Amino acid sequence: xxxxxxxVLSTVLAVSLLAACGGGGAAENDPDGKVTLTFTGxxxxxxxxxxxxxxxxxxxxxSNVSFVNTSPPDVAQVKAQVLSKxxxxxxVAVAPAAATxxxxxxxxxxxxxxxxxxxxxxxxxxxxxxLGNWINANPIxxxxxxxxxxxxxxxxxxxxxxxxxxxxxxxVLTNIQNGVLEYALLGDGVAPExxxxxxxxxxxxxxxxxxxxxxxxxxxxxLQQAVGAGQVDMFxxxxxxxxxxxxxxxxxxxxxxxxxxxxNAFAIPKGSPNKEAARRFIETVVSPQSVEAISxxxxxxxxxxxxxxxxxxxxxxxxxxxxxxxxxxVQQDVDWYSKNFDQVNTQVNNWLVG
Numbered sequence: 001x002x003x004x005x006x007x008v009l010s011t012v013l014a015v016s017l018l019a020a021c022g023g024g025g026a027a028e029n030d031p032d033g034k035v036t037l038t039f040t041g042x043x044x045x046x047x048x049x050x051x052x053x054x055x056x057x058x059x060x061x062x063s064n065v066s067f068v069n070t071s072p073p074d075v076a077q078v079k080a081q082v083l084s085k086x087x088x089x090x091x092v093a094v095a096p097a098a099a100t101x102x103x104x105x106x107x108x109x110x111x112x113x114x115x116x117x118x119x120x121x122x123x124x125x126x127x128x129x130x131l132g133n134w135i136n137a138n139p140i141x142x143x144x145x146x147x148x149x150x151x152x153x154x155x156x157x158x159x160x161x162x163x164x165x166x167x168x169x170x171x172v173l174t175n176i177q178n179g180v181l182e183y184a185l186l187g188d189g190v191a192p193e194x195x196x197x198x199x200x201x202x203x204x205x206x207x208x209x210x211x212x213x214x215x216x217x218x219x220x221x222x223l224q225q226a227v228g229a230g231q232v233d234m235f236x237x238x239x240x241x242x243x244x245x246x247x248x249x250x251x252x253x254x255x256x257x258x259x260x261x262x263x264n265a266f267a268i269p270k271g272s273p274n275k276e277a278a279r280r281f282i283e284t285v286v287s288p289q290s291v292e293a294i295s296x297x298x299x300x301x302x303x304x305x306x307x308x309x310x311x312x313x314x315x316x317x318x319x320x321x322x323x324x325x326x327x328x329x330v331q332q333d334v335d336w337y338s339k340n341f342d343q344v345n346t347q348v349n350n351w352l353v354g
Contacts, residue, residue, distance in 0.1 A: 175220075
């Protein structure tokens with residue numbers, strides 16, 4: 001066999017063996033070359049705001065980077081892509097607990113040691129496999145036209161679960177990041193400071209009491225649409241979806257009793273061929289400019305203490321850290337969820353189909 005042909009065949013064989021053994025997936029693309037990042041968010045107004053606040057300014061400064069947007073994010077879909085070694089997503093909106101529990105297996109470990117804003121970020125923003133972008137408040141609210149008399153409107157978490165005193169259709173998100181379990185336990189009398197570890201069976205039992213009067217929405221877009229269409233009277237919906245509804249003319253009143261808040265984050269699926277380009281991008285979402293822009297658009301709580309957002313009247317109405325919140329706050333425990341995220345999701349999903 002000619003020496004040159006032998007060398008070529010040896011190279012082909014070596015590449016084939018690497019592919020057969022997993023080989024870490026596709027080779028990483030040059031982050032300084034032309035890169036298209038596939039960004040997976042929650043869709044709707046929230047994703048539109050992220051395009052305007054994060055992506056367009058970034059592409060304006062980095063002409064080699066463009067974005068393709070898709071939704072919704074789904075850890076099960078990430079798992080399917082990783083296991084099949086056909087990762088299509090580069091940046092995924094994710095619960096920090098999900099990224100932590102699946103760190104190094106479904107999501108890339110990320111080095112943020114040189115992050116310029118680190119000293120200005122709230123605790124928990126930087127994880128081993130994620131970077132936070134905002135804190136969502138998930139308040140209980142109601143359509144003012146459904147309860148026009150403020151004296152007879154729901155005022156507490158317990159009222160949300162009192163279907164006799166406060167009849168009407170409820171709307172609840174099934175995503176555990178939006179506080180479905182915490183609110184059920186609060187409604188059942190659990191004190192905010194004694195929330196964790198979560199008693200999941202007790203929470204699901206409490207949810208049984210409103211099951212027939214509740215729309216359990218699979219994502220924020222679906223529940224936002226139901227509120228706008230008048231299909232639910234009271235609901236638990238993130239501040240980032242309340243503001244667009246209020247901007248469109250929907251009359252909403254927030255009930256400031258006990259409010260569950262959660263850190264939202266971005267992660268990179270394991271095996272993304274654009275890992276470094278994606279990491280460079282998500283670093284910028286914690287800059288004061290990006291944090292100010294997203295907070296002004298959606299009313300979310302800033303994670304960068306150096307950010308000085310100028311909020312609209314509607315955004316101020318949903319600010320969990322603002323003076324209108326005269327109640328208490330339960331911040332979701334990322335450490336607890338990081339150890340229990342998959343198990344708790346399974347319990348909730350089994351209850352939903354049961």
